[in-house]
Amino acid sequence: MIDAPGLLVAAKELDAADSLAGYRDRFLPAEGVRAYLDGNSLGRPLRATAENLQDFVAGQWGGRLIRGWDEEWLDLPGRIGDELGEVALGAAAGQCIVADSTTVLLYKLARAAVAARPGRSEILLDADNFPTDRYVLEGVARECGLTLRWVAADYAGGVTAEAVADAVGPQTALAVFSHVAYRSGYLADAAAINTVVHDAGGLVLWDLCHSAGAVPAQLDAEGTDYAVGCSYKYLNGGPGAPAWAYVAARHQADFSQPIQGWLGSRNPFGMEQGYVPAEGIRRLVSGTPPILGMLAMRDMIALIREAGMDAVRTKSQALTDYAVTAVDALLAPHGVVLASPRDPDRRGSHITIDHPKFQAATAALWERGIIPDYRNPDGIRLGLSPLSTSFVETFTGIEAILGEL
Template sequence: MRDRARELDAADPLAPLRDRFLPAPGVVAYLDGNSLGRPVAGVPDRLDAFVREEWAGRLIRGWTDGWMGWPEQVGDRIAAAALGAAPGQTVLADSTTVLLYKLLRAAVDLDPGRREIVLDTDNFPTDRYVAEGIAAERGARLRWIETDPAAGITAEQVAAAVGPGTGVVLLSHVAYRSGWIADAAAITAIAHDAGAPVLWDLSHSVGSVELELDAWGVDLAVGCTYKYLNGGPGSPAFGYVRSGLHDRLRQPVQGWMGRHDPFEMGPGYTPAAGVRGIVSGTPPILAAVPLLAGLELLEEAGIAAVRAKSRALTAYALELVDAWLPDVELVSPRDPDRRGGHLTIRRPGFRDVLDALWKRGVIPDYREPDGIRLGLAPLSTSFTEVHDGLTVLRELLVGELR
């Protein structure tokens, strides 16, 4: 099996990019790229240079020298490299939770006659909590779709849930637990037929699977940049607003950086034109520097090649799970067209197994109930790494049974 892993690595066109990440001493296999990507090797020098040359060198002049435009400029790069979206619809700003609040709240207010938020029971906790808060705040109702945690939301389920009272549909494109890829094109069309926009959470999609937001007719989207985009812990999120909504959507956090002329400092708030209007506070300039390094790698590789390797990595991991771990339940789709960049496997007692894995240098993560997620980042994960990590897991489980 290890020889096969080496053969797959030798044939991998993205293999040279693995050397462009910082090494992790003591780590045998890093299998958590779907929670936090590894740092690009040049980031320490780039941060040092930015602090010395841009921050110290330009000081406050840095804003007029270009930083003011970073939300749109970095947003456009994310859109081109990973979202399948034309320029002028994406900005870098805030955290995923804050952007989710702003866009969901704005969507709820688009049509006062439609007071239902449609969402699923297995969506990421933040999405559910934000929706619950907005429903209470705006007098809206939540319409829950019961989804299978081992799969995810389907077009048929959405069709049965939407109607004349639907104000917005909130879903994740790739399910955080199972890795299920929702049929975004079909679901968006179904919501539109019912007269409602869709807000997609792309946090487990961006940089791992191919997205076509413009072609799918997506209205709104948010996503983080610290997973497959390798932006670093707490790196800023992005928000996407379809150009046709720019003159209708009014986000609720009216900060000075989203005003049409922030340095006028005048009374009253008139939002900036276009997607800049969803910006609120000061752009996260320093935090964008590591993200730009990650984006450069994605641009170099191309999202199609990244997706091809992601499919191959998860298929190889699934092959090993089937061969070595017969008493482990797969909580992810077997169909590669419906499977994102991670696999979840389940077995009673896996929480304790996780601690043992970490001690031996194998780092996946854990999700209740009893699930270990294998997050395989195509730019930084090798097939040999997958083999070695699952070898340790097999040894631990065999030792348990003795």
Template sequence: MTDPTLLDADDPLARHRDLFVGAETPLVYFDGNSLGRPLRRTGPALAAFVEEHWGGRLIRGWDEGWFDLPLTLGDRIGRVVLGAGAGQVAVGDSTTVLLYKLVRAAVAARPGRREIVIDRDSFPTDRYVVQGVAAECGLDVRWIEVDTAAGVTAGQVRGAVGEQTAAVVLSHVAYRSAWIADAAAITAIAHDAGALVVWDLSHSAGSVPVRLDDWGADLAVGCTYKYLNGGPGAPAFAYVAERHLDTVAQPIQGWMGHADPFLMGPDWTPAPGVRRILSGTPPVVGMLPLTLMLDLVEEVGIEAVRAKSQRLTAYAAEVAAELLEPLGVVNGSPRDPDRLGGHVTLLHPRMREVTAALWQRDVIPDYRDPGGLRVGLSPLSTSFTEVRRGLEATREVLVVLR
């Protein structure tokens, strides 16, 4: 078994771990794929914002950058982690709200078509939104049945889409198994059927390189509190491909998406470009932690982040095979490193109890039914030694529970 201290010594990104709050403590954090650690800079930066920008500039801040922040920050996210050219990404609202907007927009762009395609193991919000939109619009949901230890394949999508498909809604990285879908191939298959694709990038952005423009993607959404460390409730982002910008019709028509927000006129006229996706006043304070993390990701480079992520997940699988498989634990994630995102799911009938016991020991994974303990490994804040200690603790708890 590889010595984790040697892996840490050989890790070119190890020095960045000390930039995060709590990295110096003995706590083992396996939940960076649900909520990333804050940067140490975040607290002082928020305090300075309150004193200098909010407290000092007050409402003048809107004219001095806040008004355009959803778009300027969107351009940075697009450039740094999404493979998206300028003018196609906006920040604001929650992932669920933006997903609703984009699914409705996709359906509206394909009038007369009767189906929305989604896989049965998509994250609950995605399934619930699709079901809600289908009910609102009188459409049917066509379900793809998937292997929960893997994810949706191009062949499955090809078998599900057809002349009645309005939209395909899928996750790039599966929340349960971390399966990476073949986004370029799936997008092309949907387009051949005349449908639009809405990609959920929540488990990709900041961990797995995304190439929205190269994929020929139509629409995408994602959160910023996982690998982008924006903090609890940090605003999400929406991507609309340039070719759709002048025609996309979003259903929540708010004043910030108006062509002239301060006209205060009687009717809603959509703003040109991606601004039309906005609805209400943007969460300016909530965007600040995200800007700081983007600085770091841009400095390091998303390819280097991905390389570290692959080393971490491979090491976690290696340690789990040594320590946990003899106790009946099964690796519930893809073994192909090119198909695996930033976490590993370990399966055992008693993992719910294991997770609760680990939390009491300051080892923090999360649990997903049925019987899945997710080992989420945020590349810039997780060490190899941390991985080993956390999985050793998992073994100790399992031995006691047997």
């Protein structure tokens, strides 16, 4: 088995051959950080974003003041949504929009979906989905008098079409799953799961928080009904950056907005009595668009467009392949277990490794400038953001973990 010196040589060779290596210089460096392996929680800021935000404050906000709303700002949520849909989501124009937080958008989409399937009494959800998804759907089920039906998911894997087929039925109104599982990194077969749920007459809502920007999606081609995702992970929108939502064109005319705000109405500045929803995707909006929060997201979408989403995915798979090899060689002999799929086609851009010492180890690693993150019960996640993470950086992080065992 390859040893640490051999792994370092391999990492240097992979970096030298990496066609995307130059993009790492587009990101701001972090003082004292030797390996940043948490891009699946918070992406690093782009140098361009630091400049563009300063220019926006001084120029557009400071210079145009309230005139900016009429000149551009009100159109940005749909415009950036279309850019994201084209570059990373496989979504035609008019189906994506930037708004709110992931939590709020999950609620809006779930309520609209169950309203579109009256008479059905169940929502499908997997027990290992991200807490926000589970908590929001618990609330929706309670409000609407529905029952949650839990789908079994493998600890080191995720939801499969076979498991969904065992749980779906004539009472299924909505199924809610993550495209990439937040813990294991398992990449679901969205097309197959969509087919299973649709054959039963239900709708599907996908959470793309851990895939958008790192794993290509094909929302239109796969027949997706609804999707939602954050923008502060692989889309590098920054802390608290707004989320985005997708509503397939076929569902927009009867989309029942549960949080009726003025900017989602037919004629916002008409100040009409009584809510009439806007045509198209804009009806998903409720309040004032978070303009500052979406500017960084736009910079990263432009960078992904330049690099190419397919190339980003190829680099992502190469990084996780290398990480698995290094974990097997350096950490497995010390009892570390890979809690992610070994098949690169079934992985997102992070892997999880388990060991009883990892909770304490994570804090010690942070002190040394090695930044992964920890997830219960005893897992370290290695989030490998394709455009900002190198192979040597990945080696450095994994070797440092060895020092904590």
